[in-house]
Amino acid sequence: MGRSPCCDDESNVKKGPWTPEEDKKLVDYIQLHGHGRWRNLPKNAGLNRCGKSCRLRWTNYLRPDIKRGNFSDDEARLIIRLHSALGNKWSAISRHLPERTDNEIKNYWNTHLKKKLLLMGIDPATHRRRTDLEVLTSLCDVFLAGDGKALRLHAGTAQQHIAGFQMLQAFLQSMDAMSHHLSSTLNHQLQGLINGSSLLTQDQILQNFGTLCGSGIFSNTIRPCEGSSFTNYETMTKPYSTTADINISSNNRTGNSALASCSKLPIAFSCTVPELMSASDPENKVAEKQALTPFQPWQDLNFNEADEDFSWKDMLE
DNA sequence: AAGGTTTTCAACCGCGTATTA
DNA sequence: ATAATACGCGGTTGAAAACCT
Structure with a gap:
């Protein structure tokens, strides 16, 4: 048959x-x-x-009745609205845009609209704000409330936040063998936090995160003044690799903060280096230089090894 | 300017549904 | 009622174009 x-x-x-x-x-x-x-x-x-x-x-x-060429803003908005109601029902969507074919709409969605929504911090599958973004935002809020030594998200737009998250993911996922173990564990924990299935408390996960950063990964991985290549989180699942250069520069006059940016994404996050708070230099040269040195590890996050419910070291075994 | 990388989109494929014999 | 055939849909592919470096 x-x-x-x-x-x-x-x-x-x-x-x-x-x-x-x-x-x-x-x-x-x-x-x-x-x-x-x-x-x-x-x-x-x-x-x-x-x-x-x-x-x-x-x-x-x-077919003589089809329109070719760029989609208008109105058409894009209509497709997004219809997609949120209908999902990937391209032929159903195309019935509302009689001059466009289902194939053309599908291509336009996959190549343009999906990306646009992601950069707006919206999950294109659900049309809702991305949960991972919310989690990261809450993590950063906690860090900010701490001793000020933490890496923190720049207050800013959803695009900036999502970019920051993607970069963090990229960092975590592109480390060497030992670090990879750390990052996959942490990713797992973050996922648990997102879907509410985590066995650990949020505080414990935050501690892990702090320990991970305290292990020097960030200071070894992000090399100020040198573009470092990382695999982009969004495209990691694709067969070809996409790399993005991370650049770090001073973002204020006293040089106690550094601004990280990514060649493929909008502005990502800033990092404050408290030790340099007092550094002032009329020419801004010293401060800039200091701001461009590797970040301080997070020695002060009080991870408690004796915690009876959880030990980070156990997880490395 | 060249060569490598990434994006775009026309066309294909397999499968489920509708129609016909 | 059933099997064969036709159609339509949505996911995927890969060549060409566009973009980097």
Whole structure:
């Protein structure tokens, strides 16, 4: 049995891009006779294509009632609204945009709109604010309330926050073998925190996070003044690797803060270096230089090794 | 300017559903 | 009622274009 072939002789049928001559044959035939049964059309129209290919070419490209070219803002907004209601039902969505084909809308979604929503901090699958962003924001709030030595998110837009999170993820996921163990464990814990299934308290997870940073990973990994390459979190699952350069520079006159930016993303996060708070230099040279030195590790986060419910070291075994 | 990387989008594939014999 | 055939949908691919470095 098996699948029935879509044409009489699949092996001799042409595939790939259509030539202008083929297009003309198809258009001329359909204008004269209508498409009728797609399976019979290629033979009648003198085309060495399978009927399925002809139907696709006609409906997605040659049909006279389709509009080509860039999508307008209104069209983009409508697609986003419809997608939030209908999901990946491209043909249903395209019925509301009669001049656009389902294939074109699907491509536009996958290449433009999805990315746009992600940068706005919106999960394109659910059309809701990304939970991981909320978690990171709360983590940063806690750090900020602490001793001030913590790496913290720059107060800013959702785009900046999500960029910061993606960069942190990228850092955590691109370390060496030992660090990889740390990061996968921490990622696991963060996921647990997100979906409420964590066996650890938020405080414990925060401690782990602090310990991880205190192990010097950040100061070894982020090299100020040198662009370091990290795999971008968003594209890690793709077969090809996407790298993003992380650059760090001073972002205030006294140089006690550093601003990290990423070549692929909007502004990411700032880091305050308390030891340099008093550093002032009229020429701003010393302060800048100091701000561009590796970050201080988080020695002061009081991780309690004797904690009876949890020990970070146990997790490394 | 060249070569490598990433993005875009037309076209394909397999599968589920609808229609026909 | 059932099997064969046709159609349509959504996910995926890969060549070409666009973009970097």
